[in-house]
Amino acid sequence: MAAQKPSIPSGTRDFGPEQVQKRKYVLTQIEEVFKLHGFMPLETPTMENLSTLEGKYGEEGDRLLFRILNSGDAFKTMKEKNGSEKIGDFDFRPAHVSEKGLRYDLTVPFARYVVMNRNHITLPFKRYQMQPVWRADRPQKGRYREFWQCDADVVGSDSLLNEADLLLIYLEAFQKLGLEVIVRLNNRKILEGMATLHGERTRFVEFATIIDKMDKIGYAAVMDELHKAGFDMQSLNASEKIFSIRSDDFPNDYQNNVVLGALNDLEIEFEKRNIDFGLMGIEELKTAFNLIPEPFRKNVMLDPLLARGLSYYTGIICEVVSNEGSLKSSIGGGGRYDNLTGVFGMPGISGVGISFGLDRIYDILDELKRFPESLNKVSGTKVLLCGMDSAAQQVAFSLVQLIRKAGIASEVYPDQKKLGKQLDFANALHIPFAVIIGENEMKSGQLTLKNLTAGTQESLNIEQIIKKLS
Amino acid sequence: MAAQKPSIPSGTRDFGPEQVQKRKYVLTQIEEVFKLHGFMPLETPTMENLSTLEGKYGEEGDRLLFRILNSGDAFKTMKEKNGSEKIGDFDFRPAHVSEKGLRYDLTVPFARYVVMNRNHITLPFKRYQMQPVWRADRPQKGRYREFWQCDADVVGSDSLLNEADLLLIYLEAFQKLGLEVIVRLNNRKILEGMATLHGERTRFVEFATIIDKMDKIGYAAVMDELHKAGFDMQSLNASEKIFSIRSDDFPNDYQNNVVLGALNDLEIEFEKRNIDFGLMGIEELKTAFNLIPEPFRKNVMLDPLLARGLSYYTGIICEVVSNEGSLKSSIGGGGRYDNLTGVFGMPGISGVGISFGLDRIYDILDELKRFPESLNKVSGTKVLLCGMDSAAQQVAFSLVQLIRKAGIASEVYPDQKKLGKQLDFANALHIPFAVIIGENEMKSGQLTLKNLTAGTQESLNIEQIIKKLS
DSSP states (O other): OOOOOOOOOTTOOOBOHHHHHHHHHHHHHHHHHHHHTTOEEOBOOSEEEHHHHTTSSHHHHHHHOOEEEOSSSTTHHHHHHOOOSBGGGOOOOGGGTEEEEEOOOSHHHHHHHHHHTTTTOOSSEEEEEEEEEEOOOOOBTTBOSEEEEEEEEEESOOOHHHHHHHHHHHHHHHHHHTOOEEEEEEEHHHHHHHHHHHSOGGGHHHHHHHHTTHHHHHHHHHHHHHHHTTOOOTTOHHHHHHHHOOOOSOOOHHHHHHHHHHHHHHHHHHHHTTOHHHHHHHHHHHHHHHHSOHHHHTTEEEOTTOOOTTSSOOSEEEEEEESSSSOOSOSEEEEEESOSGGGGTOOSOOEEEEEEEHHHHHHHHHHTTOSOGGGSSSOOOOEEEEESSHHHHHHHHHHHHHHHHTTOOEEEOOSOOOHHHHHHHHHHTTOOEEEEEOHHHHHHOOEEEEETTTTEEEEEOHHHHHHHHO | OOOOOOOOOTTOOOBOHHHHHHHHHHHHHHHHHHHHTTOEEOBOOSEEEHHHHTTSSHHHHHHHOOEEEOSSSTTHHHHHHOOOSBGGGOOOOGGGTEEEEEOOOSHHHHHHHHHHTTTTOOSSEEEEEEEEEEOOOOOBTTBOSEEEEEEEEEESOOOHHHHHHHHHHHHHHHHHHTOOEEEEEEEHHHHHHHHHHHSOGGGHHHHHHHHTTHHHHHHHHHHHHHHHTTOOOTTOHHHHHHHHOOOOSOOOHHHHHHHHHHHHHHHHHHHHTTOHHHHHHHHHHHHHHHHSOHHHHTTEEEOTTOOOTTSSOOSEEEEEEESSSSOOSOSEEEEEESOSGGGGTOOSOOEEEEEEEHHHHHHHHHHTTOSOGGGSSSOOOOEEEEESSHHHHHHHHHHHHHHHHTTOOEEEOOSOOOHHHHHHHHHHTTOOEEEEEOHHHHHHOOEEEEETTTTEEEEEOHHHHHHHHO
């Protein structure tokens, strides 16, 4: 076979030793917070039936799904379903050759799991899930085709204590990771209320889509678009304040107080017009916000214009961006969804969840060099045993077993090479110590322990070496 | 949309909280041994280019690969490559709609990684990798379509110290897991030598395939098949002993000594006929075996008939079976391959590796109830805070933050339900403690701490409770 020049698919990555360890560090920090808050782990299969995935993520989602070709004769169904003998008439639909797809997010599989296990699950069910997902998106900075999500969701409880608790998880986890973040917070019902105020509740998606452009096109252009779309922007009243306070400055009590003031005005408008859900939205937002303890509030930004896509959210929503580093896209987000399990035949179960984007968080921490010093090395080995000949290597192989019994990661250099080569290996892998075993050392039992960082060495027996390295 | 009755693809599984925790326990035990031996972690993408995967696992492997349908217009290439307008002439090859496949094992991606990163890797490179793989096999007991492998490989070193070290990893890991195993050990070169003795070296695969049936069809039938296939079984001499000592009894020094005796006889035959590679095979096997320390030798069974598939192995090979539990198929295996990276354009690099089958190890440990007692519970939460009304819940939400600061996993029951319901929840999740906060408790600051296992309760302030639970 001719030699191939190997490569990996676009948008995917290999993770070498240092990267794996740093990624695991981030995962562990987040997982510890999940556990501390009483969340329980779940893992779902990489492949889901397309019937589970399709139609759950909008048209774009269906397009970005990775589909698995059916096993066996993949084209059997396609040929059967197409009576015609002519290619021109042939219906080349993916559905005819594929029944499974790769996990696209962790929320839909979670909903599917809850429905399938409804008789075994105690509600409220608090689960966390940390697994890769796949999207056939165009790769770019901070966007991969295989990436990890770390989700925590509570299903089966309407209480706003859940929202507050999930916000705390964000704030505690990023504090542990040493990354300054802003959690933008809103309630979908407030936007729905505003859509009603200026038009109709049913036109909420259209309204939110225009509002969502505020950052990009600015206040005036948004007003213009809303007006052109037929929303009544004459009676701006309370909304005007809200439209104009959007800011990318670091949030502080002052700014949140301005928003709270504007929401009070909006509340009066909603009351006048009997927009109950709008009132409820403001009430919920305030309740959740007030449950956040003082020192964390500076990292929460009330943002009544936050829309967060147009997916299944129905209540409080949030989005996390880093205050540091060059990546300005969101590194987390979530919200409440009233009826996610309904599509799988289990209506009336409310859920609320958040998600951490592992890969973007990793990228930012890497850019800022925020990983603990101890992770900046390739190997975890503490000591390399260097035997100077075959007999010495055998002695080294016995000794390394004693060293490992003491819990010290250690290895014997396996090949018969000159000491210099063996020490080059240790240095390349940042292994801090080496034990040298030659003829003299075997006779006397006194081994040479080299401290490769300090450049010093001493003569010790194996017990002393183990004690020293422990 | 009509409600769907959800399901998951055949051969895949959801893992609930208890299962995830038990699987992680197994992974952690194995990973700790990998690290102790100086192995470094690697992770490769779920998707590989088909050019990397195809032709590496034999015909069966190509058939069992899960292929990803190309994104965009998946059928574009197919339509272009087929000039004809008639379906009958149409070439429905998967290659025309698919360029990527799911990881099938961890060895080929590792070889691909080594070649792609040859300029950044220090040899010998000792890596471990713990990730799922996918095969479109027919699901049955102990066989899944998505399953995890835990591999450790050394690439770039010919030393038999590596073989011995990998055997130690098996023996130490299963000792930690509390599972009695047998590691069958052989060298491909011995089988090749025997094939040469009775026929030709080039007919090794044929010879090994027949020998491999010994367990199923027995000694006489194997002899008969070999004879019919044209192997000269008249001059059986040394091989006869080896054919007849195969046993499924628990291995012990006695049995290994019998094998070593038979190998001595075989050595004499190899010498007579100048079968150098056969002699080398015996020498290597003895060397590796002698490096295993005494207490572990009873778990190693010299088995000169072990063939281990017909893949890329060229030297020492091994296979692990559990001595306990009902699953008799292998739970691990490995060996040396002389030239795995050659196919990717980097010849002459030798490798040796082992693999643990996580799912089968889990199944056996689960059947034998060998998991630590502490893992037999659903939730990791130590205390549930129960507020008796909305105000009490808010107090509970403040208190739970103090408890978590002490590192104690804890949660507030989020809904306003009667105490009985809240305690039912704690009991269902095996949460051992509950703190009850009602009107009296809020006034006095003395809270009720219930020990749900013992059925006792006492009145304590929050500091006392934290101290008690720490």
